[in-house]
Amino acid sequence: MEEFRKEYLGSGITAFVSAEHTFGTDAVLLADFAAPKKRDRCCDLGTGCGIIPLLWCKGETGKILAVEISEKAAGQLCEAVKYNALEERIEVINSDLKDLRGKTEAGIYNLVTMNPPYTASGAGIISSSDADRIARHGTLCTFDDICRSASRLLNFSGRLCMCIRPERMCELFSVMQKNGIEPKRIKFVTKNHGRAPWLVLVEGRRGGKSGLTVEAELQVYDETGEYSPEMKEIYKDYLLEQR
Numbered sequence: 001m002e003e004f005r006k007e008y009l010g011s012g013i014t015a016f017v018s019a020e021h022t023f024g025t026d027a028v029l030l031a032d033f034a035a036p037k038k039r040d041r042c043c044d045l046g047t048g049c050g051i052i053p054l055l056w057c058k059g060e061t062g063k064i065l066a067v068e069i070s071e072k073a074a075g076q077l078c079e080a081v082k083y084n085a086l087e088e089r090i091e092v093i094n095s096d097l098k099d100l101r102g103k104t105e106a107g108i109y110n111l112v113t114m115n116p117p118y119t120a121s122g123a124g125i126i127s128s129s130d131a132d133r134i135a136r137h138g139t140l141c142t143f144d145d146i147c148r149s150a151s152r153l154l155n156f157s158g159r160l161c162m163c164i165r166p167e168r169m170c171e172l173f174s175v176m177q178k179n180g181i182e183p184k185r186i187k188f189v190t191k192n193h194g195r196a197p198w199l200v201l202v203e204g205r206r207g208g209k210s211g212l213t214v215e216a217e218l219q220v221y222d223e224t225g226e227y228s229p230e231m232k233e234i235y236k237d238y239l240l241e242q243r
Contacts, residue, residue, distance in 0.1 A: 004079060005017050008238075009054060009238055015080055016049060016080040017049050018072075021073040021076055023048065023049055023051035026163050026199055027051045027052055028051070028055065030163045031052045031056060036061040037110070038059075039062040041063055041109050042065070043153055044112075045097045045114040046069070046115065046141070050080055050090070052115070063089060064089060064090045065090075067097055068092070069095065071094050097149045098141065100153070104153070109158055110158050111154075112158070112161075113160070114162050116143070143172055147178070157206060160203070160205075161202065163199055163200070165199065169186070173202075182204055184208050184211065186202050186212065186213075188214075189218045189219075192221050193219055193222075
């Protein structure tokens, strides 16, 4: 079995990361933005090492389905689930998100999330490794694949939350609406004050009415290069327990 490295997340939860399957700030921000309610039934598509479900388990979220196409990444998360004794909370399915019929029920989830490939298929310089190609380019799924799957999984008024590059926001909105998911909330993320956003967090609701809320921008670093107060709040227990 591939060797993994333990990454302590705080609140008694540990992730298993590897060179191929790790996580970044974007996934942490998406987990926080989605903020499942108590007892929400959740599904994280393209879960990778499972950072989003693991972070949610620091709270009182209901059962979580984690879907991952890579056998190695799914196995990695299974090891973390066992290590953290989360078998009653997280179910891992090694599957293509386009092929979930018969593997989970439709219309039962309150929340679906995905941190998708940031580059559209055929755009940009294609990465040489299989893992990078899947993670960074839309070679195995498109926005339409994601939204179609989410629309099937979500109950009425259930939420789909994603993080994308700002330049693809109009494309995502169009695809969401085509699949019966109305964009309802966005939050831009910038690294420093005065810089253009590098990320946008998006929430849509299945069957939702039109009307979009734009939340205050999140700044990752302050003028000294330290995490901003909002970022420190997001990373709070992790930072405290690393001291």
